[in-house]
Amino acid sequence: MTRPRNGGDLAVETLIALGARTAFGIPGQHALGLFDALQARPEVRFVSSRVENNAAFAADGHARLTGEVTPLLVSTGPGALLTLASLQESAAASAPVLCISSQVPTEGLGGARKGFLHELPDQPGVARGVVKSVHTVRRAAQIPSAIEAAWRSAAAAPAGPVWVEIPQDVLLAPAGVPEVAPGGVDGTPAPLRPRPELIEEAARLLDGARRPVVLAGGGVSRAGAQEALLRLAERLQAPVACTFGGKDAFPWEHPLSLQSWLEDRHTTDYLEAADVLLVVGSGLGELSSNYHTMAPRGRVVQIEADLGKLESNIPALAVHADAAAALEALAGKVAARERSARAEAEAAEVKAKVAARLAGQDLDTEQRVLAAVRDALPDGAPSYWDMTILAYWAWSAWDPRGGAVHSAQGTGGLGYGLPAALGAAAVHDGPVLAVSGDGGAMYGIAELATARQHDLDVTWLIVDDGGYGILREYMNGAFGRASHTELTRPDFTALASSFGVPAVRTTVERLADDLKSALAAPGPSVVVLPALLRMFAPTHRD
Missing domain, CATH: 3.40.50.1220 (TPP-binding domain)
Structure with missing residues (x-):
């Protein structure tokens, strides 16, 4: 069935004209016009996640690797809200993510009529505290200019996430203007030169x-x-x-x-x-x-x-x-x-x-583990690190060897590693490494389905220490005991296998070889390392 061009088409045409070739997100009731338009345009590869915050992390990972403005497409209310913790990380890390969120129909805006599914009293206001700029659309003809302005804002130094809101009925309304032509919009920001x-x-x-x-x-x-x-x-x-x-x-x-x-x-x-x-x-x-x-x-x-x-x-x-x-x-x-x-x-x-300081702290296992990971990852390959003890080591000790190194240290939220790596793998030619602890891994475990569905070349190393390891250390240091840090967790290898993702349980001694094998095999894979790692003790002023 051929339908008339609508606001959703205008949005996708504008993204393509601005240079978008990969987008992330999850469909939703109020955003169906946007996703139907995307389906008709094979120029854009769409990677569908399982949870909106993970879709936002994926867009972040793609944006950090490429330096390009990366579209994130989500629905109203719960879908939009779930992106905000991830967009906070993008803001802290200056990652140019362009989030397009739908909204309830225009008749429900401003309190004129209540009771719409997913309705928020002030959805743009919620986003303003997180993103760099907010752009609201109320008529289909406004879409190209709003997305162009948002793209320019996201790309301008310092880069960062931006928000575009388009109501459901506007996405479905007749476009009313000609198709957006290549070169008809320009999101190039003005350079920020020093005085x-x-x-x-x-x-x-x-x-x-x-x-x-x-x-x-x-x-x-x-x-x-x-x-x-x-x-x-x-x-x-x-x-x-x-x-x-x-x-x-x-x-x-x-x-x-x-x-x-x-x-x-x-x-x-x-x-x-x-x-x-x-x-x-x-x-x-x-x-x-x-x-x-x-x-x-x-x-x-x-x-x-x-x-x-x-x-x-x-x-x-x-x-x-x-x-x-x-x-x-x-x-x-x-x-x-x-x-x-x-x-x-x-x-x-x-x-x-x-x-010399490290040599006096009995941290041989930790240094061997990090060295094994570094040995296994090919030079130039990007890596994405969750908030876990091994990542804290990597912040200080990891030699990049030409590969991008990214973590969630901007805001410190859990669950970044796997979904961000998937976003990078959507465009990177070669393996991508994700590293998580068992606590952080549970935030993103559903994205193994995304990895399998899109056949993304990501190897996920999960260091399983039975709980929130860094919080355990903090609490022991502050109070002499830890509480609520120990976790029941699944058999990660069996769980990964149930998604059709190859998985292996390894040891410190076998880690380098098992990780090399996983990284060399195309498609997603999981390596689980049961190990209790410790943080180094930093020196302080006397």
Whole structure:
């Protein structure tokens, strides 16, 4: 049956014209016009999840890997609300997710008529506290412009999730306007360039520094500014530490690399001692500042795309700019220095102190497990980590080796690993690794059906320690005992097999080989490691 073009068609046409080729979500009663339109357009691959928050995590994982605005399509009320915890993570991580939510028919808006299924008194208002911008549609002809504006908002530095709301009857109403043509909409944001006088002053400070140091955050990675940072660091002979969200911002084994041991006072002390500390692409939040204990004694230059994060925690010369534009400008301004044996020796000394601290904590099993995972994952392959003890280790100790490293450390919610990895696998050519604990795994277990249905190449490592391991450690540390952290859980291998997903139960000794085999096999797989891992104890100021 051929039907007239409607608002749903306009929405899908606009997404295609803006460049969308993959979308995530779950159908719902008020959004059926949108999904019927999507069915008729094979240009967009739709990956259907089992729970809306997991669909939002999948869109987040896709957006982080590609840097592209990624559509998330959900229905009204419960469906929309379930995305919000995941979109909060996208906001913290600057992931450009474009959520299109349906709404009750327009006759039910504003309290004119009550009792619609899934009705919320103020659905856009609920979203406003989470997303970067909200765009409401009340007529079909408004759809292309609203989605175009939302796309531009999501992509503009700092990137982030946005919300478009379209009522059910508008999605089903006649389009009333011609088909959206390629090139008819443009979601390209204006570049966020630094002000010249700020670059001049930053270059003056850095050139005058005897011991410059760089702290590189996730903004460097998101901007694709790694090469510019490398040039600048080498010209300045400045050691570089990377935040947990910017682990691939600087080469891990470079002589000037301090790596990512930000929860260690040895690293914090070194950052504090710089006469000029360049912080780029980081708001110096809780984790990046070693829980707000870092107190630089020299000048700080902060380059940050999020205006609200500039000088929000530490006074600085504040440069509001995209990291790539600012680093390119600085690299062209500062004077080149001779290779500094002192700077390289200091970076090596910091790493040696960290290694010596770990060697005294009886953490051989934990380091063997992380090394086995690193050995098994091919260089360049992306990994997605849930909030679990092994992920906490990876924040500090994982060598990216050219692969994107993503976790839910922006807001710390459970359940991120598997669905985000599925989102990446929808576009990545090759294996993707997801890592969860048994507690976090239960949040996303239904997405094994998604993995199987769409034949996504994700290997899911579940470290089964019988409960919420990190919370167990926190409670034992704070109270001398843990409560409500122990969990009944399924036989994960049997459960995965029931979805048609190959699964193996492994040991610390077999982990590298079993994980390599799983990653080498196409399609989804599960590796379960029963192990009780411990966190390292960070050093603190005396």
